[in-house]
Amino acid sequence: MNQVDYLRISLIDRCNFRCQYCMPQGEELDYILQQNLLTHEELLTLLEQVFVPLGFTRFRLTGGEPLIRPGVVDIVRAIASLPATRDLSMTTNGFLLAPMAQQLYDAGLRRINISLDSLDPDTFDEIVGTRGRSRWQQVWDGIQAAYRVGFDPLKLNVVVIPGVNDREVLDLAALTRDRHWHVRFIEFMPIGNDRLFGDRGWIPSEQLRQLFRDRWGLHESRVRGNGPADVFQIPGAQGTLGFISQMSECFCDRCNRMRLSADGWLRPCLLNEIGQIDLKSALRHHTPLPELREQVARLLAIKPEINFKQRESGTTGTYSRTMSQIGG
Template structure:
């Protein structure tokens, strides 16, 4: 079976710009326990069918091939990955892999709801660390933003993560003008109190309703200006391929991060691929094209070795076609059809 590109045995996932891809983001579901206004509407969502969602076996299969190709870090995302009842099994099977002779890293991005009751099994399964999303510390505002009265549950999840061995612990917030821009300092103080790093994310055009408005986005420079009124900020050297610029607060040891995908893109150092919950490979969060892995994985007429080759070929094709950047700031930029919940963070 040929997909147009013959895999090159023994080489990693390197694109035409020399970027080596060592990070695979795997979405486990498009469903979520919240309805954040910048992500999906409260009602009227069209969900992936249960039969189209990748199984634990299929996820482990793709991860094994990716690890053989040099992927060293796997981030499990959604939607909300804690909605998967087999999450601990998936963590365990991926964490058992090795890449280049070394154990891989398995991390989780979550809204934290239900994390407290599952964190022990996830740590035991081999989870390395966790990122928890929280955009406000005000209960009324949380309800307005997410359409769910669950702030206490998120805070419980943060507390459980802080009490666990998962480090570094990171909290993520989308910074929005006129929404939570008066809480930036409060959010950092919440993170510091839990020995975590707060990371502010510029709002990106990834909402399912395609209502993104650049004027409502709080920029990197504005975020840093607000934080600079409270703390001195010293850049942390050696960013590498990390999406966040990090700054030491005063004399440390705590830090804060800013992910400025819109005003200060970091595409030239991107090392990430994405796998959607229904088995589509995306070379970029903002890609308008996807490549299907699921058909090959479910082709029972193919021996496992041939399915390995098919998976490798799709991964290489995706990397080979990757563009230099996402072009958000180009007048001809097209927002992806899928929303963030269906792509995976």
């Protein structure tokens, strides 16, 4: 089991998209009220007094859509300024990124993942659930802005959905050939949207890899990230191809992360809410910080058992939130 030193921090559960794989279609979500979100100060207290002393040095900001969180640049600056921070990254849909890219970079953000599930504007808009004016161009502009500013690595996340965008995977992979971009193909995970996709299934990563081998050849890359992706490269390409295979190739033994939700719940596993801790309520009820550290330390100790029990049971876990509410 890897050392758990990586915390995914959801800044907000709301999003300006309604992606098919992230939110249940046709249903209204119960969003967290503003007063129930972790405040900037509460988040920094937890990082400085609980997580950093327990060895956490890598942080990823997620949502919902983190760029709609008020004060997000200030949050980036504060986390980047922590002496213990070795790595700070963000996952965004890119829609609001173009005018904010330089501010985020200047605040200390260096790595960014942007969701780009299609190069076709119509398919893109179908996936992200927008109506009226297309969102594709503004997202593409955000990607270009991040590239110009100097984010490195710049990663593009692609959730492969059978019958929707699976015919585009070669075009998306080709983006890595003459750009220092890293395209990551993510197996579709039916969380909160079983009714929509239950009969479609998902495409195994190995099937995609074979497609790329047949087209260009493919070799394992020496580049390794902080997450669960298996990294490959098209011969001669500037960028890389990553494969996140949570459905076909269990990577629980490599998991080095925990998840902090926007309302302060600490979860040891994406697919399992057993053992979760309500850190926000504990802070607001003035629980001593050494006691909170001890609670988190106990959860860290049993994390491997929580991961493997759920995977080996043949279930997808015990959870009540959608992917957008969990933080991905």
